[in-house]
Amino acid sequence: MNFDPRFSGRKFASVGTRPIRPDGVDKVTGRARYGADFNMAGQLVGRVLRSPHAHAKILKIDISKAEKLNGVKAVITAKDLPDLTDGDAAMYDILDNCMARTKALYDGHAVAAVAAIDARTARQALKLIEVEYEILPHVTDVDEAMQYHAPLINDTIFTEGLEEKPVKPSNVTKRSQFGHGDVHQGFGHADFIVERSFKTEQTHQGYIEPHACVASVSSDGTAELWVCTQGHFVYRQHCAQLLGMEASKLRVTSSEIGGGFGGKTHVWAEPVALALSRKAGRPVKLVMTRDEVFRASGPTSATSIDVKIGARKDGTITAAEATLRYSAGPYAGSWAEIGAMTAFACYKLDNVKTVGYEVLVNRPKTAAYRAPSAPMAAFAVESAVDELAKELGMDPVDFRIKNAAQEGTRSSYGPVYGPIGIGPTLEAVKHHPHMKAPLKKNQGRGMACGFWFNFGGQTCVDLNIGMDGSVSLAVGTVDVGGSRASLSLVAAEELGIDYSQLKAIVADTSSLGYNDMTDGSRGTFSSSMATISAARNAIKILRERAAQMWDISVDDVIWEQGHAVAKREKHGNLGKLSLKEIAAQSGKTGGPIAGHSELVADGAGVSFATHICDIEVDPETGSTRVIRYTVVQDAGKAVHPTYVEGQYQGGAAQGIGWALNEEYIYGKDGRLQNAGFLDYRIPVCSDLPMIDTQILEIPNPNHPYGVRGVGETSIVPPLAAIANAVSNAAGVRMTHIPMSPPRILAAIEAERGE
């Protein structure tokens, strides 16, 4: 279909308003069905046996006793999930992560699973499975894993991206490099240079809903899967491939999702549930415990980053360089590469170079976490930028404004920017009342910038018009934060009808064409593009039907505010027909009216944000308190401003938790010490102030309404903004995230010379 995605600069009637979301009432009454809220007749309880070792060879698994226990219907190991990946290394890693084949690669790695008639029997059965391990040396720290003599996690890994293939395998899977110009020359022109090393610990997305699914495999080879996921179409593909099924035989329904933030983009337990169901011949429900979520679903990378930035006395950055090491868990990923791309994306630089190293460690497989890899890189870079501003004697906001990227700037990762929001967010911050709020003793202010690409991708939407004139919108991107509301607004806008005439749903994999995940902040961007396209296709049909009803040429019918209008100069007497009137006659004018759209949403608009925060530090204990917090971010166009604010606030809160208290803590034995919400400390309500937001709208030229993604950028600046605030409050530069009280107190005392 001919679809023109260019920004049109139209005036909006629906878009930009703040109606109540269509899924709201079900969610406040407890009626909404999440992953664990669904049951099938005859359903069994699935449970997974996990390795207690960080790194161990699996010598033998004896399931015979477990199989004999009354009430046990299936016990599976890697043998029941044979390797059908046919040389696809990425799929093999997914398979191995779902069920360890020859080695357990981290504390929590699945080694066997059972399905039984109830939870107690399943628990007992797990105890009866005998696994013989040969414990191997392990490594959990990213820097240690890069050492020459570090325990090798996978001896078939030879670092990619080097000029020559290395002679020896290592834990470094890939080296990637970005940049332009000549940094050596650039540093030669600098009057001031800041060079520092930083570390960030591993964090988890911390969604409140544990992974949950119900799988039902029929003996005719068809199957159904109910699951909380960010992308049911991708889950279908992965599960089908791993189980040797045709994708169309597996119907996947995405439940309401209780948070994902990137963590529900990979299959973990779903292929296991399907394999159990296939073996037992009954539906199987598999719900992770919180302990399992922390130990065995994907956290983000831990990192170790060196940054060097130089500037002339006038405040012009002459060169910027960073080396970034990201842990990937035991399987290859592209996390360091993304970090290396985003690190300096906010700035206009003549000489820039970033090098990323992807490092295997004995920790769970890294998964995306909201703007994955960007917050750590921004922490290192924005900390160094602040320090450099201080050395130059410049205001940190002015220093950034002077060096901010703008339209036409060649980005540090390659492409040339179109219209972008970094400069405007900085100008907004400069004039924000927060910058003038008084600070008390032991309080400090910090600010920082952040960047995220935003994704587009494959998208499909159906828009069906009922005979009563109401409209149902079926989308394939999972609604993680209110997208059914925003997409309804977009459809209402395009059709010229009221929001209340629409109902949006997320369709299952058998009811709609393929859709990529809801990730990369693509949900509203991509699906709104497809919705606009589908609505335009529906309007074309509505015009044709109106023309038929009037018996005039379709070229003489235009669509205006929800009505077909006959061109006045030719058919002044005909008036107009409402969508409802046309729909009512559809049975006589050619049948049902619908608009469809299948497209690849290109041209996602990059997004920038600048945050300000005030922190109070207790110099005697290292305790911190967030006093004020402000988010300024470019949304392109805020379709539903309240939910845009919600994304800004939520990302900031997650960033605050990461900056101050959240971290995976491993013991010397390689076991995770804090696999629960008690000691993995996400912010509670009393930890935070109100989070002020300011939405800027710099239209994305590649979207009809100017929409960019909004979901992820808000987690990028907080680590650095808070580090800068703490450093200003405590009088000492903080270089290790999280800035937990013991780390802050130790830094203060080291500074005092105690």
Add this chain to the structure above:
Amino acid sequence: MAGIAVSTTINGDNIEYLCQPDETLLDVLRDRLGLTGAKEGCGTGDCGACSVILDDRLVCSCLVLGAEAEGRRIETVEGMAHGDQLHTLQQKFLEHAALQCGICTPGFLIAAKDLLAKNPDPTEEEIRFGLAGNLCRCTGYDKIVRAVQDAAIVMKGA
């Protein structure tokens, strides 16, 4: 293991069930009675998603045995609305967009109901500490606190 017969009151209804001695009230509500509004986020009393009111006390139903409910009074999120009339808190959560994914929402609504019953005119700080047992990972709590503040004003006037 013999089942224990329990007779209790849930959202004003007399309910009888059989449960095992190690079964939590949350398991009973969700798996035996089909009341899936209370969610299991952790099972250890750290997230508050399973909050219910037990004889006028806010509790985590994952930290109560099903057997303990004998002769007691339980309120869950399913009992907050009257017919199609939402509770003021439910309405205010919708108006303020105090939920994104919504998994923590039933727990927050129950905790907020208990908070306002005991303290009809709370300060922002009292709301924040009163709801500190309920984790939300989506909203940053801002809109939740505002929804409770607004509901308190409406409920005081009612």
Add this chain to the structure above:
Amino acid sequence: MRYIRPLSIEDAVGQLAGSAGISAILAGGSDLLVRMKGGFVEPDLIVDIKSIAGLSDIRETADGFSIGAAVPCAVLGENAALKKSWPGVVEAAKLIGSKQVQGRCTITGNLCNASPAADSVPALVAAGAKAVIAGPSGKRTIAVEAVPTAPGKTSLAKGEIIEAILLDKRSPRSGDAYLRFIPRTEMDIAVVSAGVNLTIDEHGVVTAARVALGAAAPTVLLVEEAAEALIGRKLDEAALERLAKVCAGACRPIDDKRGTIEFRRKVAGVLARRAATTAYARAGGK
């Protein structure tokens, strides 16, 4: 597994004494159910003590207060007389867990769980609280600090139940306070904590004091030298400085996921000092 709900303490003691296998007492359940969920304990017998007459009451007697073993911590905060006499004990009890946990957890359970980081225990020890124990061979009363013997272990014999915690009637010009350090504002386990209880004379000179530290050693620490640093003086800077130093020195903490040895030492002193200042003000000292 059996669940029983006895109506008398004698019945409860008899059931516990006569049970084979693992038995557990259930009051608030906020520790027991977590341990059961994690698979750390699978009791054969659960004895729910909440239906035993008197165990859910706070009684004010001629000698002070008797707090039944099944009284939830939230109820302590609602008892005006107790709050007035022992504000430090009440604030410690009110720090355990969330509002949800407050509605269930008990100070007796907190004591019997025998965690070195238990919030109410340093405050109770500073207050000189006693535990009334019912058992197969009758009743006995011991100081609360004699209950925990090691992390997760108590001095209670098979069949014994703590029936109540006793707090003395308050002498004039007395005050107590409890402070703990946690990384967040709520929901954490104490990294280190301090309870201070003191009495002053009409001139503001400390005449009696007890200082207890939590999460600083395998069991709660009653630091006598810290009390000595306060007794016989007004709470001047030198006394506070000495208190902080003594407390830091008395700690025998460990490095773990919640904090380092260095951090715990340092902050134990800071908290003792701050708690003493509050307790002194509550006693009417200026």
